Amino acid sequence: MSNNTNYDIAVVGGGLAGLAYAILMARQGYSVLLAEKETYPRHKVCGEYISLESRPFLESLGVSVTQLKLPLITKLLLTDTRNTELNARLPQGGFGISRYMLDELLAGTAAKAGVMLITNTRIDSITYAGDRFTLAAGDRRWTARMACGAWGKRSNVDVKMQRSFLTEKQKGLNNYVGIKYHIRYNWPADTIGLHNFSNGYCGISRIEDNKTCLCYLTTAANLKKSGNDIGAMERNILMQNKWLRNILTDAEMLYAAPLAISQISFQQKEQVLDHVLLLGDAAGMITPLCGNGMSMALHAAKIAAGLTHRYLAGAATRAETEAAYTQAWKTNFATRTAVGRLVQANFGKDLTTTLFLRTFKAVPFLQRPLINLTSGREF
């Protein structure tokens, strides 16, 4: 490992946003440090459906949908607990790939591009003084001219930086749990299913190697009601939806136990904090129902990379760079995240979901504009 401790750029978090940003900067000749607390490959709670807006960008990073023979997803099936079923075409569509595979591919590309990738390293703090950033992990220190926070939806660094979304009063949109399985199940490769249940929804879609990802989001209250027992919650609540009952009964589960995360929040966040540019979920999270968090993370990485290059080349000041990044983030993602919050607040409540599905079934021309509001263009 290099003994260098001074870099042009330091990135905290090697999920999609951090890895994509680090690759772009290293390819432009900058010295880049990326610290990731886990090792690759690793599983992650995520529905693993990526909207096609990301395809050209991912291909430029060496992830080819065609070469990897990934399932292309063009249809949507929405269901509820009253046996309502809505079939729609996805105007844009997407593809399926596990985070196990995708993040490892990107980590390999980053290492090849010259990124100093240090895994198994949890950053404790980032501080800014004298126009430089210092990252600390235990007694290790690194400095950089630019720092990016790509540490995901909730991290120890958020706590250290006393971010406001952590201290805001518990509202409806900030206490969710996410559960994920990889399964073998006869699910159509071209369809993503979104199955509603009381206070939650479950996505199902194919990924690589004929595997299927089953991932759901629900309130912490739902789990508590079931004695914090995931199996009991699935039997008592999820299985009220007949599609979920069939899937959960018949599927072959490929993990010994489900993967679970808690304290998921969709509150609004800052895009720049103490001069650190925040990428991906660290800057704001779209509800998984809209299926676009990964594309947003990748797109934000591309925007930040362009602005960082201008800053490091002396074409913009730090203040101009921070203002331009915040503005670009809001222009590209603010409407999507707001619509996502609105849909999230309703899809999951029994009656509103049924009303929603029946309305959209009766008036099909409403489907496309709503889906489009939560999607973006190729970047």
Ligand SMILES: Cc1cc2nc3c(=O)[nH]c(=O)nc-3n(C[C@H](O)[C@H](O)[C@H](O)COP(=O)(O)OP(=O)(O)OC[C@H]3O[C@@H](n4cnc5c(N)ncnc54)[C@H](O)[C@@H]3O)c2cc1C
């Ligand atoms: C239930 C659920 C389902 C979802 N389904 C979908 C879907 O189908 N499609 C979609 O597009 N999006 C989906 N999303 C959203 C998507 O997973 C995220 O938007 C995406 O992962 C964001 O990428 P990121 O790089 O910002 O964060 P992450 O991918 O979370 O990466 C953050 C990284 O930072 C690391 N880290 C954290 N703290 C530190 C530290 N202190 N030091 C070093 N490293 C650190 C973590 O280990 C992690 O690797 C879903 C989310 C949830 C919760």
